Amino acid sequence: MTAILAILEQRDGALRKGAPELLAAARQLADAAGATVDAIVFGAADMAGLDGLGAAGADRVLTATHADFAQYCPDGIVATVAALAGGYRAILTAATATGKDLAPRIAARIGAPCGMDVTGLALQGDVIRVTRPVYAGKAIQTVDLAGTAVIAVRPGAIAATAAGKAGAMSAVEVPAFTRRLTVREVRAPEQATVDVAEARVVVAGGRGLGDPKHFALLEELAAVFGGDAAVGASRAVVDAGWIGHGHQVGQTGKTVAPELYFAIGVSGAIQHLAGMRTAKTIVAINRDKDAPIFKVADYGIVGDLFEVMPALTEAVKKARG
Amino acid sequence: MKIAVCIRRVPDTTAKITIAGGGTAIDPAGVKFVINPYDEFAVEAAIALKEAAGAGETVTIALGDDSVQETIRTTLAMGIDRAVHLQGTGSADGLATARVLADHLRGGGYDLILFGKLAVDDYGQQVGPMVAELLELPCATAITALEVADGSATVEREIEGGTEVATCPLPAVLTCDKGLNTPRLPGLKGIMAAKKKPLEVVPVEAAAGQATIVSLALPPERPAGRIVGEGAAAVPALIEALTSEAKVL
Secondary structure: OOEEEEEEOEEOOEEOOOHHHHHHHHHHHHHHHOOOEEEEEEEOOOOEOHHHHHHHOOOEEEEEEOHHHHOOOHHHHHHHHHHHHHHEEEEEEEOOHHHHHHHHHHHHHHOOOEEEEEOEEEEEOOEEEEEEEEHHHOEEEEEEEEOOEEEEEOOOOOOOOOOOOOOEEEEEOOOOOOOOOEEEEEEOOOOOOOOOOOOOEEEEEOHHHOOHHHHHHHHHHHHHOHHHEEEEEOHHHHHOOOOOHHHEEOOOOEOOOOOEEEEEOOOOOHHHHHHHOOOOEEEEEEOOOOOOHHHHOOEEEEOOHHHHHHHHHHHHHHHOO | OEEEEEEOEEEOOOOOOOEOOOOOOEOOOOOOEEEOHHHHHHHHHHHHHHHHHOOOEEEEEEEEOOOHHHHHHHHHHHOOOEEEEEEOOOOOOHHHHHHHHHHHHOOOOOOEEEEEOOOOOOOOOOHHHHHHHHOOOOEEEEEEEEEEEOOEEEEEEEEOOEEEEEEEEOOEEEEEOOOOOOOOOOOHHHHHHHOOOOEEEEEOOOOOOOEEEEEEEOOOOOOOOEEEEEOHHHHHHHHHHHHHHOOOO
């Protein structure tokens, strides 16, 4: 039982992004053990984009086909993975809403330990050693998982690599299972926007905006980055009902690690900092030069955001041509 | 309708974290402990469902040392009917903890077993769905909407780029996300009543499990940044830095 299994997500017949990253994480373990990586995909019919998985690190690509897999079907996926689990040293999912739903169920079904939201992983003798942020990133925990481990890897934590493996296709059997939960539909958001947790650029606002209507200033800057940017928010303004919870960054919201994070009128409460401190570049604009946000920001502008934002949006537009 | 709510006692989210001597846990000195914020959504959902049904029973279940009884009383003050304190410590292995809870819940006759979607201390995010597996019950995690009618539950959950709508028959295990409801604050009357509500203490022991915490450490500090200037006049300097230093535009 040395091989590594990576569970890839698909929706509407197309792979979700993040598959190459998850295969890179699987390769880290497999290469250290001289083992192979199997990718597995669950769908109702043939899926697109599977031919690129060898290049991303899959020695084999397993497909599990069942009519119930037209929508996410946790009970069927858990049953199928559990039937295969004996052959694997580790079973990986992405730490997405779906992956985090699956990983603990698989672990409980096969009696394995489960590491969630893992940002680093390595074989360490008989165990798999994982690191993971806890207390919303205020601390980093290192945990040893013995036996077959089920691990949900945080998106963005491990970069995709070119591996040049075969990616040989193979169909696997879906065992009989009881469908306890039925997904009826997936509703698209009213506006097609990128999720704050997946965006390359996050423009986040806090109490300094003064009024919910001023989120428009943030949306204008986000729009300059096209489909790459999302609007985020501090807990204070979400709790005040200025913007939906889906936008909240921090300890009771989302943890984000974008390339570029704008904190606009965000003071930088400890639970907010915990959710965005791993952003690659942080820009803060705040009237208060002593605001804690400036302690984590790479670049800061002290000033009135209503004066700075329009100028900044224009300048970014120009700089990006 | 009989509903169990499984809760955790955690450090307040505004708490500053320091690492204790052994290097595997936080130093609890001076830290305020509260009910896990996501568990409040589960408590509120349980109370509201019972109120809507006009009958039933709500039960708080908490695993922990004796300090968790204070947190249990908070849920009783909010309106939960009674509580069970599973007296002992959880395991670093979520599955070992889930087994303790499942052993207690099994045969309890619960129509719904509710959890918070995660605890804001260890971010384990696994005990709820593991309990569901161990009890062979339907499970939906991180729900933001819930309707219960005719022996089945309809839930919504946020997924990347959409909202999943799902149904399952009861009994079921659900974990609750922010957005599900607005938890009520305990009133004075509730706080007084909570003191008289039944709180059963059941000693338990979790197995060591297959997960071992090796260390807990503070994350690396970000290198100090700089203030590029004041007001709109500083924008060109910021653009220059983002273009040539950070290379993110």
